[in-house]
Amino acid sequence: MSTPKNKGVRADGRRNRARILAAAEGVFADNGPSASTEQIAVRAGVAIGTIFRHFPTKQALLQAIMKDLLRQLTDQADALAANGDPATALFTFFTQTVEQAVRKKSVIDLLARTGIDLQITEAVQLLDHSVHTLLTRAQDVGAITPTTRTDEVTTLLAAMCQATTLPSWNPDLQHRTLAVIFHGLTPNPPNPPNQANDKQAEH
Amino acid sequence: MSTPKNKGVRADGRRNRARILAAAEGVFADNGPSASTEQIAVRAGVAIGTIFRHFPTKQALLQAIMKDLLRQLTDQADALAANGDPATALFTFFTQTVEQAVRKKSVIDLLARTGIDLQITEAVQLLDHSVHTLLTRAQDVGAITPTTRTDEVTTLLAAMCQATTLPSWNPDLQHRTLAVIFHGLTPNPPNPPNQANDKQAEH
């Protein structure tokens, strides 16, 4: 047997590994980053020993989840860079990501918190690169202030993701705060730097 | 004896209470919100039992710190509302607060995190009120988009305070990201009352 990209391990091993990952993501989303490994074991339907067989420490488990999550975000960014309208792709990505943070609250929040000690720099760099592409394209069509740099976007993004855990957070507030940021990223005059201010100039 | 506003308690009692508060703030700032009460006791130079005499639970200690911190912020906001230039007072307050968050990292971050279970609503409302004043005045002189609401400002503020804990945070990045937000809060045309349309379609 053994599926193509199989490293020569048993089927139940891989199955359980996936189960644990899924369960951990859910438990962290529900109960915050301080949720116990025991809870994850229960949700995954395995013994706690099994978790520590696959992930030698809790840190390792977190790393695995974070990398997975960062890869998802990177994929989304790449997809938007490939298909979407350059002028709105960055805003769409921004909104999508915050939206996702609402669902996976503590996972995202944990991203920022443990980001220092967790070794996920590689995955972070990949995301940065994708965001950079999104940003550059939007700037090329004049949708974003040309002086804006990638780290500003990712920082604002991380900040807003963390803000989703605020008690007062709600869809309306989300919409309005993101609108402020989007406006902040948009150049002042609609298109030409010359032209005083024309009334209706939408193309 | 007994100083004016003294509730008829012993002097060493009040002295230790203050010491504990100061030590707790420092320890939380250094080691994050999960720092142990034992650490606080060491830094304060008291026995752990003394802490629990003054603050029956760890929660109570956190509440005391949070209220203190919120009061400081409220005072700053009020001072700016009274003295400062309305057009820049809000921005100054915003910057000051973020600056403070850098110093008291985990305390501020803890604000958002435990905000739900901690009963500090009263203190939060006071701060909200002061920010509201700051905002209204700035809008009156046209420095801030008139549609902006107080909760947008406080949310963005909380978000940026949390962002100070990001590994990549630095003064330059701080300056640039705050500039984006400030621009986002500023109306598009500096002078003419003719406001064509700030970015509308998104969603």
Place this chain on the structure above:
DNA sequence: ACATAAGATGAGAAGGAACTCACCTTCAGA
């Protein structure tokens, strides 16, 4: 100076969480 109650102390109880390990179960190749 004395009495006394308020305050301080710190070993330890109680509880929880990460992690281990000796033993059992199951997969997969021959």
Place this chain on the structure above:
DNA sequence: TCTGAAGGTGAGTTCCTTCTCATCTTATGT
């Protein structure tokens, strides 16, 4: 089918935290 090794199990170990309490110390009024 048989067998060896990969994988699973979960009670137990270790460590850490919050919180208690019997006992000692000291501030304060008289």
